[in-house]
Amino acid sequence: MIPRIFDRLEDYIDPKRALIIYGPRRVGKTTLITQFLKRTQYKYKLDSGENLETQDVLSSQNFERIFAYVGSNELLVIDEAQHIPHIGMGLKIIVDHCPNVHIIATGSSSFDLSNKIGEPLTGRKRTLTLYPVSQYELKNTYSPHEQKLKINEFLIFGSYPDVLTSTYREKKIEYLYEIVNSYLLKDILTLEQVKGSKILVQLLKLLALQIGSEVSLNEISTHLGIDVKTVARYLDLFEKTFIIKSVGGFSRNLRKEVTSKYKYYFYDVGVRNAVIDQFNNLDVRTDVGALWENFVVMERLKKRSYANIYGTSYFWRTYDQQEVDIVEERDGKAYGFEIAWSNAKKKKEPKDWKNAWSDTSYEVVTSENYLDFVT
Secondary structure, eight states, rough: OOOOOOGGGHHHHHHHHBBEEEETTTHHHHHHHHHHHHHHOOOEEEEETTTTHHHHHHHOOOOOHHHHHHHTSSSEEEEEEGGGGHHHHHHHHHHOOOOOOEEEEEEEEHHHHHHTTTTTTSSSEEEEOOOOOSHHHHHSSSHHHHHHHHHHHHHHHOHHHHHHHHOOOHHHHHHHHHHHIIIIIIHHHTTOOOSSSSSHHHHHHHHHHTTSEEEEEEHHHHHHOOOOOHHHHHHHHHHTTSSEEEEEBOOOSTTTTSOOEEEEEEEEEEHHHHTOOOOGGGGGGHHHHHHHHHHHHHHHHHHHHHHTOEEEEEEEEEETTTTTEEEEETTTTEEEEEEEEGGGOOOOHHHHHHHOOOEEEEEEEOOOHHHHHOO
């Protein structure tokens, strides 16, 4: 089993605040909880938000029913809590009136769970986000040399826990298809507004073929035959269910900066490859540069999340094609990073980036030095 960043959940629980764990389906949230429950001394109740009876009780706002549900337990764990209407109010009642009860709730769709817990649990929650296994976590399992030796596998199959621990190529591919077809779209398809998966898969394929490039919603709308507002809504749902991550354009008000479009990256490159049915080795692929950019962007996001590096990420491009792949704005300074799988020496600092502001830096992230950036 690969050690995870939040393996010791006991370090994060507090009876005065509910612990909310977000993350994609099959990323290891349930495993974290199972391992924690095996060693806890607390008397606990483990339940699922998909249980209709649980939904009825915790959404009732009936104090007597909720107290009876909690009973004499010292720990309440609810998996997939986003399925419970008004779950935030139910958890607030427990936090406020059951002072010795610890709460853990997990969710694979932040759009439902965050909306339902947001206001009721203000000041009463702690939030963790668990991603597919990160290079930041793997540094505790592999040496830097071993991590670099495995880079081809990471770029082809990604880093979902069961993919990393599978020995055979066929099993890795089978598992990735299962994630795409059975899990990632599940939360979206349960919404009344989305009736079928065909258009969603087509949209994901278009995004998978455009990683590292700015995406035009109008072009997607025309290609799929749906209106722009629907495209925007689906993209928002993809992001809130941890399938893709959007990155906006950085601006310091130069007239020729591109700021109106977004780039979209997949949280896991293995999932991206499954969407387009492409698991060929890197030496026969034409999309290695895009894969590498997606990989580095997301591994940096994981590191910043886990290491508490606060700030905002962007890309930067001008209409005359000067560009920087990642811009991190932290403490009033902009840090620029260009991502290069090959021809790194040709990646010169853009003239306008260098000359426009004094509070910027620039660095090229390559397959040789990337571990310094993501671990």
